[in-house]
Amino acid sequence: MKARIFDIKRFAVHDGDGIRTTVFFKGCPLRCVWCHNPEGISFSSELEFNSQRCLGCRECAVVCPLHTFFGGVHEIKREDCVSCGKCVEICPGDCLKIYGQEISPEELLPKLTEDRDFYDNSGGGVTLSGGECLMYPGFCRVLLSELKKEGIHTAVDTCGYVPLESIETVLPFTDVFLYDLKALDEEVHLRCTGGSNKIILENLMYLNSMGAEVEIRVPFVPGYNDGEIEKIAVFLSKLKCVKAVKVLPYHNLAGLKYTALGMKNTLPKRVPTEAELFSARDIMKNHGLTIKE
Ligand code: SF4
Ligand code: SF4
Ligand code: SF4
Incomplete structure (x- = not known):
């Protein structure tokens, strides 16, 4: 059994509690206009x-x-590239890189357990992220169950746009879900992500019914989902599973990554002001939600 990943980040401090190792799986079913990990989409x-x-x-x-x-213009015929890595190896400028590595749970596990002391001392653990890690549900289940056998805290960072069975598959071995919620309005969601939010809301309701622990992530993107904050707050305030909400300020620093991958840059120009962020977090707090900075 293998999955395709594009990064393993050690000492991560923004992907759940404490110090963590985060695994980034390759491939995502959504196409958010503000995606800052374009290397995780394909x-x-x-x-x-x-x-x-x-x-x-x-x-x-x-x-x-x-x-x-x-x-004198350097071009790459990307459509015929098989990602063999030969040009990467020979390049003296360190300007070429392959995103995407096939790996088995057995190969991955030792890389995730080596920082156990840091996890134990900080209340951290391992986070599966992406892209969308739950596009590899069987792989994630095996990996998470092995981590639980090792006594390591586990988090699944998901956009929720996956079949319910994928959530069911990992639920027994997941300590916390880091769950994205981008918009409640169907049309807004479609415009921002290319996908319906119906399945995302249904999966969240399922997690709620199962007593799972969920931390909600709301990317705040002015001009796109800033009109959704109040609706999201009202919806979340009714769910017992929501332990905390993180309002994530959109940033537009990933433009060079789009260019480097030969992708069309879809990033919105405007980033939120401190006042807008303060106000969004305030709305969440006013609905009784716990905000995580
Ligand atoms: S869900 Fe996340 S990884 Fe997928 S396109 Fe949206 S921002 Fe990018
Ligand atoms: S990775 Fe480099 S060497 Fe391999 S096919 Fe692509 S462009 Fe050619
Ligand atoms: S620095 Fe690397 S990418 Fe640029 S021409 Fe040389 S080998 Fe090719």
Whole structure:
């Protein structure tokens, strides 16, 4: 059994309580216009090319004809790239990188247990994230159950846009779900993410009925979902499973990643002001919700 991941981040402090190791799975069923992890969207491996670092040495073209330099402009025929990594290995400028590595639970587990002392001392653990980790439900179940055998705290960071069976599969081995909620209004949700929120709300209701522990993540994106905060607060205030809410300020720093991956940059320009964030958090608090900074 294998899954495709694109990163393992040690000493993460924003992916749940304490110090954690976060595994980023590749592939996401949504297409949020504000996504700051575009390397997590495609299920396939991808080549990143940071042109600012390129030395123009043309070594990559020697090992692969997909790199061309017509008129001095370095282009890559990405549609034919098989992510073999030969150009990455030879590049002296460190400007090429493959996102996407096939890995088994057995290979991954030792990388996740090595920081156990940090988890124990900080109340941390391991977080499965993405992309969308629950696009690999069987893999996640095996990994989470092994982590639980080791006595390690587990978190599943999900957009919720997955079949209910995927949630059921990991529920017995998940200590906390970090659950995204982007909009309650169906049309707003569709416009922002390309997907319906129906399944997301149903899955959250299921977690509530099962007595799961849930921390809600609300990305705050002015001009997109800022009109949803009050509705989200009212909805969440009725759910027992919600232990805390995090209002995440949108940032537009991922533009270079889109370019480096040859993707169309969809990032909104405007970022929230401190006053807007304060107000959004205040709305949540006024509905009795616990805010996590
Ligand atoms: S759910 Fe997350 S990873 Fe998927 S597109 Fe949206 S922001 Fe990106
Ligand atoms: S990863 Fe392989 S196929 Fe893709 S551009 Fe580099 S050498 Fe060519
Ligand atoms: S090998 Fe690297 S530094 Fe040299 S031209 Fe290719 S991408 Fe640029």
